[in-house]
Amino acid sequence: MSTTAVLARGLTHARGSFRLGPVDVELPTGLVMGFVGHNGAGKTTTIRSLLGMLPTAPGQVRLFDELEPGSAQARARTGVVLDRPFLAPQWRVGGLGRRLGRFHRTWNQSTFERLQNRFGLDPAARCGTLSRGQGAKLALALALSHEPELLVLDEPTSGLDPLARQDVVDVLREFMVDERHSILFSTHITSDLDHLADLILVMDSGRLAYSGSLHGLGEEFAMVRGTGELTEEAGRHVHGLRRNPHGFEGLIRTEATPAFDSSVVIEAAGTDDVVIHLARNTSPRAEQKL
Amino acid sequence: MKIVLSSSSGVPLYEQIKTQIRAAVYGGDLQVGDRLPSLRQLAADLRVSLMTVTRAYNDLVADKLVHNEHGRGFVVLEVDTDSARQATRERVEAAATELVAAARGARMSRADVDVILDQFWSTA
Amino acid sequence: MIATFAAFDTANFVVPLRKILPPALVVVLAAVVTPWPVTSVVAGAVVMTLLAPHHFADDERSDLDVLYSTLPVDRRTVVIGRYLSLLLVYLAVAALATLATVVVSGLEGSPVPVDVLVPAHLGSLIFFCVAVAVQLPFFFALGHARARPMIYVPVVVLSAGTWLLGQTSLFDGLDPRSVASLDPVPAWSAGAAGALALFVASAAVSVVLYRRRPL
Secondary structure: OOOEEEEEEEEEEEEOOEEEEEEEEEEEOOOEEEEEEOOOOOHHHHHHHHOOOOOOOOOOEEEOOOEOOOOHHHHHOEEEEOOOOOOOOOOEOOOHHHHHHOOOOOOOHHHHHHHHHHOOOOOOOEHHHOOHHHHHHHHHHHHHOOOOOEEEEEOOOOOOOHHHHHHHHHHHHHHHOOOOOEEEEEOOOOHHHHOOOOEEEEEEOOEEEEEEEHHHHHHHEEEEEEOOOOOHHHHOOOEEEEEEOOEEEEEEEHHHHHHOOOOEEEEEOOHHHHHHHHHOOOOOOOEEEO | OOOOOOOOOOOOHHHHHHHHHHHHHHHOOOOOOOEOOOHHHHHHHHOOOHHHHHHHHHHHHHOOOEEEEOOOEEEEOOOOHHHHHHHHHHHHHHHHHHHHHHHHHOOOOHHHHHHHHHHHHHHO | OHHHHHHHHHHHHHOOHHHOHHHHHHHHHHHHHOOOOOHHHHHHHHHHHHHHHHHHHHHHHOOHHHHHHHOOOOHHHHHHHHHHHHHHHHHHHHHHHHHHHHHHHHHHOOOOOHHHHHHHHHHHHHHHHHHHHHHHHHHHHHOHHHHHHHHHHHHHHHHHHHHHHHHOHHHOOOOHHHHHOOOHHHHHHHHHHHHHHHHHHHHHHHHHHHHOOOO
């Protein structure tokens, strides 16, 4: 069993005017890591780089301790679910086992059928006729049926109704009961993280704003709210400052608390708070008037 | 042992898990030598992250309530009966404090509270 | 794995059958409609040359490149498998064309034109191999949508190159009569061998380009 499912050091990517990185990712085997960030923050670019779909420098990314991303062995041990389906619309759900299973040494047809059943997928349906939710479930069923150790999902629950979301998350939980399994998933639905992720990576405009445990996020960041004036010095520490007729609010790092006096309220920040307020600015000085 | 978590109580999840396991041990639901559910199975059953359960279990180990036995998992240790009794009494006292406060807030008399207590005592 | 992928790719190419039916029909009709049934062989090559980019277009529409990158087959296998599947389907079309030629000739009561059939097959193979060898590296490097306009570049380059070569003294010594007296089959065979070599070289180039392709 490998110790580290995913290890990336100094990952960078450039496309047009978008610059990613350098980004470090370390997912020990047996844990769940969530990527959050606003749209366009670089989550998909990071994921595709980790999977070898986007070119990376040799050694920059290591899967299962020693494998290059994109190598056949790494792919055999990784199950992938992306935000868009990658199946031909005329293929039938039931036939996918035969069609794709022959590529995998570890394909388990009974797992595939069991999951089809559990997700309520009609084997005679053509892939092109599936709803978004059904497509996501089918992708997950396919990814799990070759018994991977690592599941990588890019926005697996976006666009899904609450029932479908819970179905997907339940299956992910069962996957994690095995200690050799790991999950890496990106989402902009932060409630998905709260009860599933052990580690979290917050991305903001191509950079890492935070990397660590989910608990640690609440300890690292805090929300500050006040009715009075904000001093120049204090304002420097605030990310995504919002003003309204009653006062102001913004995100700070907890270590900046001494810069504020007792007229403000400081409390732990939730994941949403962090993502939103980091996204609202590129530097702590930018302001938003409401 | 049944654990029920509240996501809106403001008490961290790992804290709730710890409290309820401790109550189960002191209350006799868990005997000395009993095995706690595996980290991962409990995480999946309670729908929380692995780290949440790990933190709770680690705290219980530090409190000397359970012991991580190689090969068996987390096992309940010999419980100090005096502190166990004290802990369960404290639970009742805490519940009583809340009950009194709620009754006062609703302007109920001692007699009204007795009626309610009778009702619940017989059904529990 | 190459065989597995080639089989998978061929199946995607020809199934559902309604995809391959119109081209097959064109090949058969060429034998029936034109004065020389052997035209169907040439029609087969033209049709396959048009179908090859279409296969890439279908893949791109369904994001199948991404699918391939999640299967435990490396990019080299995908490229070689694709070249093989195109060749396989070409051979099937060529067989159909031969059948059509033979049947129609028989129905018309004329002898099967074997002496024209062989050079026709070799010539068609050359045409198909060269056309595909020139186009495919672009599709693998850029994907169908971005490569399509670029396809004209090699056509222009080839035409210009041929014209330029003609302008040099390379062909000056060639006497048309001596060319005509050459036994055509060895000449066509040499050409076909060259075209197949080009086909293989093109696959090697495509492997390098596809490996670098961002998905």
